[in-house]
Amino acid sequence: MDMKGRSIVSIRDFTHEEIASIVAKALEVKAGKWPQAMRGKVLATLFFEPSTRTRLSFEAAMVSMGGQVIGFADPNVSSAKKGESLADTIRTVTGYVDVIAMRHPLEGAARLASQVASVPVINAGDGANQHPTQTCLDLVTIHEEFGRLDGLTVGMLGDLKHGRTVHSLAQALSHFRSRLVLISPPSLRMPDHLKLELEAAGCAFEEVPTLESVPCKLDVLYVTRIQKERFADFQEYERVACAYRLNRETLAGACSQARIMHPLPRVDEIAEELDGTPNAIYFRQAHNGIPTRQALLGLVTGAIR
Numbered sequence: 377m378d379m380k381g382r383s384i385v386s387i388r389d390f391t392h393e394e395i396a397s398i399v400a401k402a403l404e405v406k407a408g409k410w411p412q413a414m415r416g417k418v419l420a421t422l423f424f425e426p427s428t429r430t431r432l433s434f435e436a437a438m439v440s441m442g443g444q445v446i447g448f449a450d451p452n453v454s455s456a457k458k459g460e461s462l463a464d465t466i467r468t469v470t471g472y473v474d475v476i477a478m479r480h481p482l483e484g485a486a487r488l489a490s491q492v493a494s495v496p497v498i499n500a501g502d503g504a505n506q507h508p509t510q511t512c513l514d515l516v517t518i519h520e521e522f523g524r525l526d527g528l529t530v531g532m533l534g535d536l537k538h539g540r541t542v543h544s545l546a547q548a549l550s551h552f553r554s555r556l557v558l559i560s561p562p563s564l565r566m567p568d569h570l571k572l573e574l575e576a577a578g579c580a581f582e583e584v585p586t587l588e589s590v591p592c593k594l595d596v597l598y599v600t601r602i603q604k605e606r607f608a609d610f611q612e613y614e615r616v617a618c619a620y621r622l623n624r625e626t627l628a629g630a631c632s633q634a635r636i637m638h639p640l641p642r643v644d645e646i647a648e649e650l651d652g653t654p655n656a657i658y659f660r661q662a663h664n665g666i667p668t669r670q671a672l673l674g675l676v677t678g679a680i681r
């Protein structure tokens with residue numbers, strides 16, 4: 377598989393075969409192949425939005441493979457604060473490093489960065505748009521659980537309007553004959569353009585308003601928090617805050633056997649009483665951020681093939 381020099385901006389840019397190969401590569405890395413593959417290479421992590429897992433797992437991935445990291449986790453300490461354009465920041469940083477991982481509040485920022493950079497840019501989240509590396513680690517986790525990606529029934533619960541993780545994941549799963557059950561309050565439904573894409577890809581999906589109305593047994597229940605920071609109108613946020621909560625009682629019926637996933641952070645949508653149950657795999661999922669990002673960093677820099 378040759379991904380050397382390629383940016384990872386949107387999961388849409390990847391074919392079924394490429395996504396399957398990335399997952400296989402991450403599992404290879406997790407099994408211990410490719411130690412120290414990033415020796416002599418430098419990653420820049422440019423985070424214009426808050427992050428815990430994504431930034432730290434990118435950095436841990438790089439360091440544990442012998443590479444080094446520079447960057448910032450707060451745009452207020454970068455020249456963005458002085459009015460520098462994103463394009464100029466990228467034109468500069470591209471000369472310092474071998475690969476850039478960037479998170480930005482604006483949709484399309486990662487695409488722009490990839491067009492002006494001379495090194496690969498990895499999108500670590502651009503607004504409500506895409507989060508392709510999260511999707512890769514989600515798929516790695518699903519593969520570990522089920523031994524396959526094909527033909528699973530996946531419920532997505534929560535803020536499907538603003539959640540970039542579910543946007544990327546739904547697009548990826550449309551390559552794998554998945555059946556999707558989109559569970560959200562009416563005002564937080566998945567945007568029409570994404571549903572049209574799912575239809576065009578031949579992906580079976582249905583929309584329901586609550587967990588109780590899920591019509592079929594789920595293999596996976598992928599939960600997301602309400603993306604408070606993406607609401608223009610705070611009152612609108614307050615109307616949907618606490619609209620759903622998974623606990624022993626609500627994890628019944630169609631969901632009772634489902635593996636529960638969550639990109640994290642959780643706010644109040646999964647009760648801690650579920651953490652110790654066999655259903656809950658969200659912390660294992662978060663830990664798969666390391667081998668997955670190791671594989672992606674290695675692939676785009678040509679250190680792993």
Ligand code: NCD
Pocket residue numbers: 429430501507510540541600601603639640641
């Ligand atoms: C997600 C994100 O930033 O989109 N977090 C993550 O990267 N694991 C989900 C979220 O913030 O709700």
